[in-house]
Amino acid sequence: xxxxxxxxxxxxxxxxxxxxxxxxxxxxxxxxxxxxxxxxxxxxxxxxxxxxxxxxxxxxxxxxxxxxxxxxxxxxxxxxxxxxxxxxxxxxxxxxxxxxxxxxxxxxxxxxxxxxxxxxxxxxxxxxxxxxxxxxxxxxxxxxxxxxxxxxxxxxxxxxxxxxxxxxxxxxxxxxxxxxxxxxxxxxxxxxxxxxxxxxxxxxxxxxxxxxxxxxxxxxxxxxxxxxxxxxxxxxxxxxxxxxxxxxxxxxxxxxxxxxxxxxxxxxxxxxxxxxxxxxxxxxxxxxxxxxxxxx
Amino acid sequence: xxxxxxxxxxxxxxxxxxxxxxxxxxxxxxxxxxxxxxxxxxxxxxxxxxxxxxxxxxxxxxxxxxxxxxxxxxxxxxxxxxxxxxxxxxxxxxxxxxxxxxxxxxxxxxxxxxxxxxxxxxxxxxxxxxxxxxxxxxxxxxxxxxxxxxxxxxxxxxxxxxxxxxxxxxxxxxxxxxxxxxxxxxxxxxxxxxxxxxxxxxxxxxxxxxxxxxxxxxxxxxxxxxxxxxxxxxxxxxxxxxxxxxxxxxxxxxxxxxxxx
Numbered sequence: 267x268x269x270x271x272x273x274x275x276x277x278x279x280x281x282x283x284x285x286x287x288x289x290x291x292x293x294x295x296x297x298x299x300x301x302x303x304x305x306x307x308x309x310x311x312x313x314x315x316x317x318x319x320x321x322x323x324x325x326x327x328x329x330x331x332x333x334x335x336x337x338x339x340x341x342x343x344x345x346x347x348x349x350x351x352x353x354x355x356x357x358x359x360x361x362x363x364x365x366x367x368x369x370x371x372x373x374x375x376x377x378x379x380x381x382x383x384x385x386x387x388x389x390x391x392x393x394x395x396x397x398x399x400x401x402x403x404x405x406x407x408x409x410x411x412x413x414x415x416x417x418x419x420x421x422x423x424x425x426x427x428x429x430x431x432x433x434x435x436x437x438x439x440x441x442x443x444x445x446x447x448x449x450x451x452x453x454x455x456x457x458x459x460x461x462x463x464x465x466x467x468x469x470x471x472x473x474x475x476x477x478x479x480x481x482x483x484x485x486x487x488x489x490x491x492x493x494x495x496x497x498x499x500x501x502x503x504x505x506x507x508x509x510x511x512x513x514x515x516x517x518x519x520x521x522x523x524x525x526x527x528x529x530x531x532x533x534x535x536x537x538x539x540x541x542x543x544x545x546x547x548x549x550x551x552x553x554x555x556x557x558x559x560x561x562x
Numbered sequence: 563x564x565x566x567x568x569x570x571x572x573x574x575x576x577x578x579x580x581x582x583x584x585x586x587x588x589x590x591x592x593x594x595x596x597x598x599x600x601x602x603x604x605x606x607x608x609x610x611x612x613x614x615x616x617x618x619x620x621x622x623x624x625x626x627x628x629x630x631x632x633x634x635x636x637x638x639x640x641x642x643x644x645x646x647x648x649x650x651x652x653x654x655x656x657x658x659x660x661x662x663x664x665x666x667x668x669x670x671x672x673x674x675x676x677x678x679x680x681x682x683x684x685x686x687x688x689x690x691x692x693x694x695x696x697x698x699x700x701x702x703x704x705x706x707x708x709x710x711x712x713x714x715x716x717x718x719x720x721x722x723x724x725x726x727x728x729x730x731x732x733x734x735x736x737x738x739x740x741x742x743x744x745x746x747x748x749x750x751x752x753x754x755x756x757x758x759x760x761x762x763x764x765x766x767x768x769x770x771x772x773x774x775x776x777x778x779x780x781x782x783x784x785x786x787x788x789x790x791x792x793x794x795x796x797x798x799x800x801x802x803x804x805x806x807x808x809x810x811x812x813x814x815x816x817x818x819x820x821x822x823x
Contacts, residue, residue: 403668416646420653420683424668424675427682430689431672431711496689 272360279326279359285309289327289482293473296484301446302414303397308480318351318376319477321393325374328389328473329355334362336370341378341519341536348376365539377440379461381518381540384470386487392455394476397483399443399453419451422494430499439504445492452483452491459493460503460519466491508533513544514551576601576737576769577622582631584614584621590793591617595631597788597798601736604763604770606784606801608777608816614793615773616741622771623658623739624648635737653683657730661742663722666729667714673700673725674710680733699728703758720751724758731762738763740772744779756782777820781805789813 277283285307292306311319329335335355339347343365351374352363364370367382374391384390400410403421413421422443429437442459446452454465455474465472465485472485485491495501506520511532518540520533532553535541545554575598584591592614599605607615621628624640633640636655640648652658660666667676677696678686686692697707703724705717714722723743730738743759744752760783763770772783780787780801788798789810797810808814 403671416649418649418683420679420681420685423682423687424671424679427675427678427689427692428671431674431693495687497687498690 273357276358278331279329279355279361280311281309281323281326285323286327289323292482293324293327293484296473296482297471297486299450300485300489301450301452301483303481303483305480306482308477311477312354313350315478316395317347318374318393320475320479320482321374321376321391321477322351322354322475323477324391324473324475324482325351325355325372326359328372328391329359329361331359331361333371334364334369336364336367336373336539337375338373338378338380338537338539339376341380341521342538344538366543367537367539377456377458378519378536379457379464381515381535381537382543383464384468386469388470390468390470390472392457392472392474394453394455394474394479394481397453397474397476397479397481399441399451414450417449419445422451423496426494426496426499430496436495436499436501442501443494445494446485447490448492451494454491458505458519459501460505462491462493462501463503506533509551510535510541510544511551511553513541513549513554515541515544515549575599576603576636577771578632578634579622580632580634582618582621582628582633584617584626584628590614592621592790592793595788595790595795597795599737599769599771601769602767603786604768604772604784606780606787607771607773607790608775608780608787609790610775610816613790615775615790617793618790619739619741619771619773623656624652625658653680654733655736657733657735657738659723659726659730659738659740659743661745663714663719663726666726667722669714672711672713673705673717676714676725676729677732680729684733695732699732700725702762703728704754718751720747720755723747723755727759727762731766731768734766736769738768738770740770740774742774742776743772744774744776752779759783777805777817789816 289306292304296304309323311322313319337348337352339345342348355361356363367380372389376393398410400413400421403425404410426436440458441453441456442462444452444454444462444465454462467488469487471487474483493501506522508520509516510518510520512534515535518535518537521536523532523534525532577599580596582595583593595618609615620626622633674693674696677699678692681692681695697710700707700710705721705724714725717725744755756779774780784801787801787804788795791812797804797813805817808817
C-alpha cells in the first residue's frame with residue numbers, strides 16, 4: 267500500500283519519545299522475564315479502552331520508519347478495528363502497511379495468530395483486555411501478584427476442574443491459560459485455544475499490551491509455552507469440524523457465517539490473508555467458483 | 563490410646579511456642595504465650611471476646627507476624643522461614659478452619675473444586691483422582707456425593723462448615739487450627755459437627771489448636787486447655803482439671819457463667 271506522509275503535527279508514531287522510551291523499557295523487561303506482567307504508565311490514546319490501547323502503545327514503541335505494518339482483528343484485515351489502527355499509524359508514523367503476513371515486519375493482532383507461520387525478525391503485538399489469568403478466580407491484585415511470585419498456580423487448575431465437572435471437558439475455548447518456560451502462568455489474550463500451540467517456539471517476538479490494566483508482557487523467540495491441562499484430560503486445540511468453504515483449507519481456524527434465515531451457513535477462514543492467498547493459488551472450497559470457469 | 567500414653571510415646575512436641583507476643587500499637591494482642599503441642603493432641607484456647615485468642619491463632623498460623631517470641635514446628639523456625647515455605651506448609655502440613663465458612667471456601671467454585679483445590683495446589687494433575695478424593699472426603703464429612711457439583715452457596719451453614727473441614731483435611735495435614743468452628747450453628751448441627759470432628763481427629767491422629775468461647779466444645783474435643791484473659795494465659799492444664807477445679811478467679815467466673823440446662 268502507499269506510504270502516506272505522516273501528519274506533521276504528531277511525533278513519529280503519535281507518542282512522544284520519552285513515553286516510547288518508558289514503554290520500551292517495560293518491553294525489554296518483559297522479554298527478559300518471559301510471561302511476567304510488567305507494569306507501565308499506560309497513556310490515554312485517541313481510542314476507547316477495549317479497542318487496543320495497549321497494543322497500539324506497544325506498536326508505537328516498536329515502530330521504526332522502515333517497518334511494514336499489518337493489523338488484524340479476529341484474523342481479518344478489513345474490519346473496523348484493523349482498518350482504523352492501520353490508518354492511525356499510516357497517518358502518524360507514515361509507515362508502509364500491508365495485509366500480507368509474510369511481508370509484514372510488525373503485526374498488531376486482536377484475538378488471533380496468523381495461520382501463516384511467522385519468521386524471525388517479525389514482531390507480533392497482541393491486544394490484551396485482562397492480562398491476569400487468575401483474575402476471575404482471585405479478585406485481589408495483591409494476592410494474585412503473590413501467587414505469581416511464589417508460583418502458586420493450583421487455582422488455575424481449579425478453573426479447568428470446574429470446566430470438566432460442569433461440561434465433561436475443558437470448555438475454555440479462548441484465553442486458555444499457558445505456562446511460559448516452566449515459570450509464569452500467562453493469559454495469551456483471547457486468542458482461540460486453536461492458536462495456543464503457535465505460541466510455543468515461535469521465531470517471532472511476541473508482545474502483549476494491556477492499556478487499561480497497564481501491563482506489558484512478552485514471549486521472546488523460541489520460548490516454550492505449554493497449555494495447562496489434566497493428565498486424563500489433555501489439552502486439545504479445537505476448531506469447527508469443517509473445511510473452509512472459500513479456499514478448502516482443512517487445518518485453519520474457521521468463522522461460522524450465517525447466510526440466510528433458513529439455517530444456511532458457511533465456514534470460512536478467520537485469517538483473511540491466508541484465505542485470499544490460497545484462493546489466488548487456485549485453491550477452491552465448497553461454495554467458490556471453480557478455477558476453470560474463472561471468467562470474472 | 564489415652565493421652566498419657568500418647569504423650570509418653572512421642573516426647574518431642576510437634577509445635578513449640580515460646581514467649582509469643584503481639585501488640586497492636588500500645589494495646590496488647592497477646593503477651594508472652596508459651597506452650598508445647600504434641601502429636602495427636604488437641605489444645606483448646608478459651609476466653610472472652612478480646613482476650614487475644616484469635617490474635618494468638620493467627621500468629622500461630624502465620625497470618626500475622628508476632629512482635630516477639632518463637633514458633634518451632636517440627637524442628638523448623640516458622641517465623642524465620644521464607645514466605646513461600648510458610649505458605650507451602652499452610653497448604654500441606656497445616657490447615658486452618660475459619661469461623662465463617664465463607665472465609666475459608668471459594669463460594670463461586672463447586673464443592674468438588676473446593677475440596678480439590680489443595681490437591682491441585684500441591685501438584686495433583688489427574689482429574690479422575692482429584693474427583694475420587696473429593697467424593698471420598700465429602701462422604702467422610704457426611705455430604706451426599708450428588709452434591710459434588712453444587713456450589714457452597716446452595717449449602718446450609720452446617721454443610722458449608724463440614725465442606726470447609728473436608729477441604730482442609732484432604733491433603734492429610736498434621737496440624738489443624740480451628741477458629742470457633744461451631745460458631746453460628748444451631749445446637750443440633752453443632753453436636754453433629756463436634757461428633758464428626760472428634761471422629762476425624764481421633765482417626766487421623768491430628769494435632770489441633772482450637773479457639774472457642776464455648777466450654778462445651780473444648781470439654782468434648784480438647785485434651786488440654788488454655789484460658790486467656792487480656793492477652794495473657796491465666797491458667798492451663800488438662801481440660802477436665804481446669805473445668806472441674808478452676809484455680810484462677812477468671813476461670814472460675816467463666817465456668818460458673820455456663821448455663822446449666
